[in-house]
Amino acid sequence: MSKSLPPNPNLEYDKKQAKALLKAYHAGDAEALERVRSSHPRLENVPERSIPPGEFKLSDAQLVIAREYGFSSWPRLKHHIDIARAGLDKTFDQFASAVSRSDTDQARQLLEATPALAKRINDPVIGFDAPPLLVAAGCNNRELVDVLIWKAALNLKSPSGFLTQLKHRVTGTLQSCGLFVSSGHRFEKPCGRHQKRL
Numbered sequence: 001m002s003k004s005l006p007p008n009p010n011l012e013y014d015k016k017q018a019k020a021l022l023k024a025y026h027a028g029d030a031e032a033l034e035r036v037r038s039s040h041p042r043l044e045n046v047p048e049r050s051i052p053p054g055e056f057k058l059s060d061a062q063l064v065i066a067r068e069y070g071f072s073s074w075p076r077l078k079h080h081i082d083i084a085r086a087g088l089d090k091t092f093d094q095f096a097s098a099v100s101r102s103d104t105d106q107a108r109q110l111l112e113a114t115p116a117l118a119k120r121i122n123d124p125v126i127g128f129d130a131p132p133l134l135v136a137a138g139c140n141n142r143e144l145v146d147v148l149i150w151k152a153a154l155n156l157k158s159p160s161g162f163l164t165q166l167k168h169r170v171t172g173t174l175q176s177c178g179l180f181v182s183s184g185h186r187f188e189k190p191c192g193r194h195q196k197r198l
Helices: 011-026 030-039 058-068 074-085 089-100 104-113 115-120 132-138 142-154 159-176
Strands: 188-191 194-197
Touching: 011 030, 011 058, 011 074, 030 058, 058 074, 074 089, 089 104, 089 115, 089 132, 104 115, 104 142, 115 142, 132 142
Parallel strands: none
Antiparallel strands: 188 194
């Protein structure tokens, strides 16, 4: 089943739809079973197969709802709705493209022109549901990583707390991508061609 999002999508409505699908699936509703068979990736190309009701969770129902709308995952659907409601869809597409191309200057310009983008550096939306921060790390672009982290920190009331929390969340990712973050690492504050330490 494929359907279009309404002009003013509402994630709360989709959450309720996912809960209703979960309940119907557990009750053995034929329509719910067919929706799951046709949209859940675990069941692609497997005729007459289903997920045992005890194994079908809310996250599975959310995935089915997202895929019915044409999104690969629930986080992508959520991101799309959040961005659309904030009026950032075209700007975010430019930002994601800049990050994907490792274009630090354009990413910086877009973040400066639209500070709300900084709240989206960890949204799983580029490539294989990768967040912009992970994409920048994967490109081994230390300058872009610093720009993303610094811009995100500026939008919070407690930037130092954010940086500490973020450092712990991304340490493994950055290390595996060749960007070393130790307990003594201090993120760089981008200032044009020169860098200042926080």
